[in-house]
Amino acid sequence: MSFCYQDLIVVFNQTFANSYNTRLERGHDEPIYLPADAKVRHHRILFAHGYFASALHEVAHWLLAGEARRQQEDYGYWYCPDGRDATQQAQFEAVEVKPQAIEWALSLCCGFAFNVSCDNLNGSVEPDRHAFKAKVREQALLYLKNGFPVRVQQLMAALSAYFQQPLPNAGDFTL
Template sequence: MSFCYSDLISLFNQCFAASYNTRLERGDDEPIYYPADGHIDHHRIVFAHGFFASALHEVAHWLLAGDARRLQVDYGYWYCPDGRDGEQQRQFEAVEIKPQAIEWALSLCCGFHFNVSCDNLNGSVEPDRHAFKAQVREQALRYLEQGFPPRAQTLMQALQRHYGQPDLTAEHFIL
């Protein structure tokens, strides 16, 4: 199956451009979220270099962000870049569990392979990818049981229809 980022852009924008004044856009640099401002009248989720996985990840952050967060550049969150120490990596992973659980579900709705991202290639401590993925899986299973956030559910359904994927079950989230 082919995964073209332009399909994802189209589906996201069909779901949210009118109702949330938000568009998904391909960027040439690092991913970032920009709220509307005096120069551009819509909010923008900019993903890196046309990478399908980057688009899914950035969208997952937007699907979680509340109203106030969506009015701030990059939702007002801190980001400690690659090269984190052990404590910084634990903090990074703690805030990444929910968005990566949604990203995993979005990936499954496309039939796209999900890779957990510890995002610390040059850190002083090697992240435990397996343990982090287990935490992400547990959150995904909680969402599956209790319901994904409404905007996530909207996009998941659009992706499932477009890519012809079945409804998600716990068996889909394999470590």
């Protein structure tokens, strides 16, 4: 199956553009979330270079952000770029577990291969991708057991229908 970021844009925007005044749009180098302002009247999730995986990841962050966070550029979150030391990498992974668990579920709804992102190619330590993926998997299984947030459920249903994929089950989250 070919994965075209335009399909993801269509599904996301059909699901949330009216109800949340938010649109998914192709960005350039760095992904960013921009709340509505005087120049652009809708909120924008901009993902990097037209990459399908980047779009899913940025959407996952939006799906987790509460109303107050969605009024701030990049949700007001801390971000330490590539080149993190061991402490910074641990902090990064701690805040990335939930969005990456959601990203994995969304990927399954599209039939798209998920790859965990440690996002630290130039860091002073080599991230343990396997251990991080295990934490992301554990969170995904918790979401399955306890229920994904409402907006996540809405998008999962829309993506599953569009891409003709079943909703994920526990057996889909394999290491």
